[in-house]
Amino acid sequence: MQTDSVIIGGGVAGLGCARELSRLGIETVVLEKAPVLGGHVAGYCCKATDSCQRCGVCVLEDVAADVRASDAVTCLVRSDVLRVDRARGGFELSVVRRPERVHPARCTRCHACVEACPVAAIAAPGFGSPVVIDEARCLFLTGVSCTACVDACPENAFRFDAQPEDLSIDARTVVLASGFRPFDPSQKPRFGYGRIPGVMTAVELDALLRHDTFTAVGNGGEIRSVAVIQCVGSRDAKLGRNYCSRVCCGYAMRLARLLRSRFIGIETAMFYMDLQTFDRDFERRLEEAAKEVRLVRAIPSEVRLSTNGRPELIYEGPGDTRVAEEFDLVVLSVGIHPDPAIASLAEQMDLGLNQDGFVGRNGEDVSTAVDGVFVAGAVQGPKSIAESVSHALSAAGQVAAFLNRSGDRP
Numbered sequence: 197m198q199t200d201s202v203i204i205g206g207g208v209a210g211l212g213c214a215r216e217l218s219r220l221g222i223e224t225v226v227l228e229k230a231p232v233l234g235g236h237v238a239g240y241c242c243k244a245t246d247s248c249q250r251c252g253v254c255v256l257e258d259v260a261a262d263v264r265a266s267d268a269v270t271c272l273v274r275s276d277v278l279r280v281d282r283a284r285g286g287f288e289l290s291v292v293r294r295p296e297r298v299h300p301a302r303c304t305r306c307h308a309c310v311e312a313c314p315v316a317a318i319a320a321p322g323f324g325s326p327v328v329i330d331e332a333r334c335l336f337l338t339g340v341s342c343t344a345c346v347d348a349c350p351e352n353a354f355r356f357d358a359q360p361e362d363l364s365i366d367a368r369t370v371v372l373a374s375g376f377r378p379f380d381p382s383q384k385p386r387f388g389y390g391r392i393p394g395v396m397t398a399v400e401l402d403a404l405l406r407h408d409t410f411t412a413v414g415n416g417g418e419i420r421s422v423a424v425i426q427c428v429g430s431r432d433a434k435l436g437r438n439y440c441s442r443v444c445c446g447y448a449m450r451l452a453r454l455l456r457s458r459f460i461g462i463e464t465a466m467f468y469m470d471l472q473t474f475d476r477d478f479e480r481r482l483e484e485a486a487k488e489v490r491l492v493r494a495i496p497s498e499v500r501l502s503t504n505g506r507p508e509l510i511y512e513g514p515g516d517t518r519v520a521e522e523f524d525l526v527v528l529s530v531g532i533h534p535d536p537a538i539a540s541l542a543e544q545m546d547l548g549l550n551q552d553g554f555v556g557r558n559g560e561d562v563s564t565a566v567d568g569v570f571v572a573g574a575v576q577g578p579k580s581i582a583e584s585v586s587h588a589l590s591a592a593g594q595v596a597a598f599l600n601r602s603g604d605r606p
Contacts (some may be wrong), residue, residue, distance in 0.1 A: 199225045199270070199552045201595050202289055202367040204277055204538070207235020209573025209584040210373035211259045216592035218268035222599065223364060225264070227275040227291060231328040232321040235375050237581060239399070239405035243450035245457035249481070251450050252581030259585070262375035271530045275363075280545050285602075286368040286568065295358035298326045310346035312448050326353070329411055370603070372547075372555055372564075373572040373588065374538040379429025379437075379530040386500035387428060387528055394507045395526045396501060397423070398444075398451055405454065412459040418460065419524040423456055423509055424448045425496060426468040430531030440532035442578040445472045448529045457489050465490040465523075467511065499526055532578040545569065552577060562591040568602075570594055 200413035201217060203210045206228030206493045232238065234256055264270050274294040281288045291412045303326035308325060310318045317333035335342035335358060346354045378399050381389035390396045406412035412419045426448060430441040445468070452464040466489050473479060485491075494511040502508035507526040513519035534553045541550070542555045548565050556571040557563070563570060572591035573584035 197363065198224065198366045199223050200367065200599060201225075201369040202227060202287070202365055203371040203373050203572075205372065205374035205540075205573075205575065206230070206233040206270065206271060206273065207373065207375045207573065207584075208237045208256050208259060208581055209375065209575070209579075209588040210235070210371070211256070211263050211369055212588035213572045213592045213595075214269045214271075215259055215262045215266070215374055216589050217595060218263070218266040220592065220595060220596050222268065222592075225343060225367070226269060226271045227289075228271065228273045229273050229276055229278060229374075232262075233271060233327045234272065234321075236399075238321065239403045241402055241454070243454050244560070245453055249450045250477070251447075255581055255585060261325070272363075272570060277541060280370060280541065284366060287370050289363075289365040289367065289370070291363040291365060291527040293361040293363055295352065295355075295360055297329045297356060297358060298329075299353045299355055300326045302351045303327060304351055304353075308348040308350065309354070313345045314342065314344055318345060318468050325447050332535065368369050368571065369598055371591055371595060372538060372575050373494075373568045373591075374535055374575050376532045376554075376574040376578070377535045379533050380427050381528045381530055384428060385437065386498050387425065387496075388501075388507060388526070389528060392499060392501050392507050392526075393505070394524060395528065397428075398527050398529045400447060401451060404457070405451075412462065417423070419459075421508075421523045422452070422462060422525045422527060423463045423521075423523040424452055424464065424466045424527045424529055425499075425509075426466065426529045428528040428530050429496065429533065429593065431469065432531075436553075437531065437533065437534070440472055440578070442472060443580045444529045446481070446580070449481070449489060450488045451527070461486055463490070464488070465492055467492045467494055467509070469493075469494055469495055474549060489575075491495045499531060507516075528589035532574060535575070538575060550577065560587065562587065562594050568598060 200222045201224045203214055203226045206226045210226055214226050217224045237256045240253045242253050243249040276292050279290040307320055310320055315333050317330045319328050321328050331337045334532040381387055425575050455462050455464055494509040496509040506522045508520055508522045511518050554577045556576040563606050570591045572588040
């Protein structure tokens with residue numbers, strides 16, 4: 197397979213770059229390791245309350261629709277890039293495409309299989325995609341005799357005998373747009389993640405709200421109080437992550453306000469070091485949020501299980517007093533970390549990492565140390581959705597300029 201440009205990553209940045217390149221008449225192949233396009237943003241909910249909160253989630257649907265409608269873009273999901281080598285004046289990518297367990301043309305998204313699966317290993321991702329199997333949880337794929345999904349499917353869409361496919365792609369340019377990895381809060385055991393009932397990440401809460409499965413009921417009772425803890429995995433020198441993840445303050449405030457809007461009676465509190473103002477119009481939105489969310493300038497030293505079976509935060513209050521406060525739900529606002537997989541690929545390509553361990557140069561530069569290789573979005577460092585799309589447009593412009601200079605475009 198030959199193409200003008202390969203984009204590694206089918207999230208909002210990768211798709212945004214592909215859309216712009218298609219508008220410029222440049223053929224592109226998008227490689228996404230997940231079973232569906234959209235990246236992290238595909239799991240986020242709209243944060244609108246009585247008005248738009250400018251979260252940017254809706255951007256993905258528009259971008260994805262344009263990419264799907266373009267004849268200049270080929271999207272390959274479940275695709276792992278094994279190597280990228282210099283070849284024939286460009287790049288040769290060795291790719292393994294994992295098998296497609298559900299036939300996309302046959303799946304009508306009736307979700308009969310979702311309801312039938314005894315271990316909840318099948319999900320309906322949206323964006324017009326067929327259902328997706330979590331292969332690590334699927335009983336059949338882990339050696340247990342189970343055909344519940346096959347038996348429930350009226351269209352005979354499942355094909356467990358499908359085999360992986362080896363691909364070789366020749367490209368004149370490569371764009372790394374594989375995004376980031378959310379911090380794993382189990383690395384900060386003092387916050388109780390995975391140990392104390394009622395502690396979850398903001399990303400997990402976002403997914404529940406997106407799929408309308410957050411019912412404001414937990415720990416055996418109704419959820420009336422929610423604490424959000426900021427900077428979990430960010431600005432932490434002990435972890436080697438002494439940078440700000442930029443988007444977390446605005447993200448957490450939108451989530452807290454959305455809970456208040458959707459579930460009358462919920463009280464929300466946000467615990468923070470200080471509030472970062474990278475978003476446009478942040479000060480006005482902060483003023484509005486402060487009317488609905490209790491802002492506590494303190495990062496809890498511990499989240500423990502109270503005698504009532506609820507999460508209890510220990511933090512320093514006014515006058516250096518020690519405060520112990522119970523909540524029904526504790527939400528950890530996890531930071532943005534580099535993806536080790538793409539960092540390994542970047543090392544193989546001699547691209548180098550910037551001061552925070554992300555791929556590419558510091559700042560907003562979309563170019564890299566290797567001619568013909570560019571970066572787009574949060575693979576280069578923490579960015580909001582809007583910033584990722586803007587960065588992707590810059591990357592597309594640089595790809596087009598490179599192809600023009602090298603004589604590969606008219």
